[in-house]
Amino acid sequence: SYVLTQPPSVSVAPGQTARIPCGGNNIKSKSVHWYQHKPGQAPVLVVYIDTDRPSGIPERFSGSNSGNTATLTISRVEDGDEAVYYCQVWDTYSDQVFGGGTKLTVL
Amino acid sequence: EVQLVETGGGLVQSGGSLRLSCAASGLTANSNYISWVRQTPGKGLEWVSVIYGSGKTYYSDSVTGRFIISRDNSRDTFYLQMNSLRVGDTAIYYCARGTYCGADCYYLDYWGQGTQVTVSS
Numbered sequence: 765s766y767v768l769t770q771p772p773s774v775s776v777a778p779g780q781t782a783r784i785p786c787g788g789n790n791i792k793s794k795s796v797h798w799y800q801h802k803p804g805q806a807p808v809l810v811v812y813i814d815t816d817r818p819s820g821i822p823e824r825f826s827g828s829n830s831g832n833t834a835t836l837t838i839s840r841v842e843d844g845d846e847a848v849y850y851c852q853v854w855d856t857y858s859d860q861v862f863g864g865g866t867k868l869t870v871l
Numbered sequence: 872e873v874q875l876v877e878t879g880g881g882l883v884q885s886g887g888s889l890r891l892s893c894a895a896s897g898l899t900a901n902s903n904y905i906s907w908v909r910q911t912p913g914k915g916l917e918w919v920s921v922i923y924g925s926g927k928t929y930y931s932d933s934v935t936g937r938f939i940i941s942r943d944n945s946r947d948t949f950y951l952q953m954n955s956l957r958v959g960d961t962a963i964y965y966c967a968r969g970t971y972c973g974a975d976c977y978y979l980d981y982w983g984q985g986t987q988v989t990v991s992s
Contacts, residue, residue, distance in 0.1 A: 797978040799916075806965065806982040807916065813972050818980065850916055854977045858918070859929050860906055860969075865915035
């Protein structure tokens with residue numbers, strides 16, 4: 765089955781840019797989606813189909829996908845962005861596949 | 872607007888059974904893709920099962936043969952029947968609506984708040 769690899773943690777100071785990578789074999793051939801998950805809350809879709817943003821998600825959230833790595837970029841990071849972020853793709857054999865999640869810490 | 876509400880979680884002994892429900896509003900059950908996804912303690916999100924609008928169902932290897940996903944079209948409610956539960960099934964269980972976005976593409980755009988399942992030894 766398809767495997768997505770994320771670093772366990774990323775730290776960034778407020779106002780700076782956070783980049784969260786998601787690695788997968790030839791991931792550029794897949795559509796990658798990203799979720800923000802805060803404790804005690806439901807996960808929230810923040811980027812879909814590599815680069816699109818659902819309504820209500822700030823423009824500070826953006827995505828890219830190239831080669832073997834997709835990336836979620838959060839510009840001008842705020843305290844409220846602290847959460848665990850997951851990448852996800854759909855796979856023929858495993859249906860929904862999630863990365864292991866990256867905890868974003870705002871210093 | 873789509874809303875999903877999970878119920879049915881609780882504490883159960885290893886080997887026992889539970890049935891989770893996911894009540895949907897703002898959508899029609901028989902034309903939607905619904906997944907169950909769980910978050911185990913200290914770990915990430917794990918896909919568990921899916922039912923397509925067509926009625927086709929699929930399961931992760933870890934629950935195949937033990938869990939059954941179904942729906943009641945008249946109630947717009949989805950179910951996850953969990954049998955032969957194990958300690959490792961302890962998790963928060965979420966139902967989520969999937970949207971088709973082309974070949975080999977689904978994303979989960981609406982999620983419920985989750986229901987806690989605890990399996991004791």
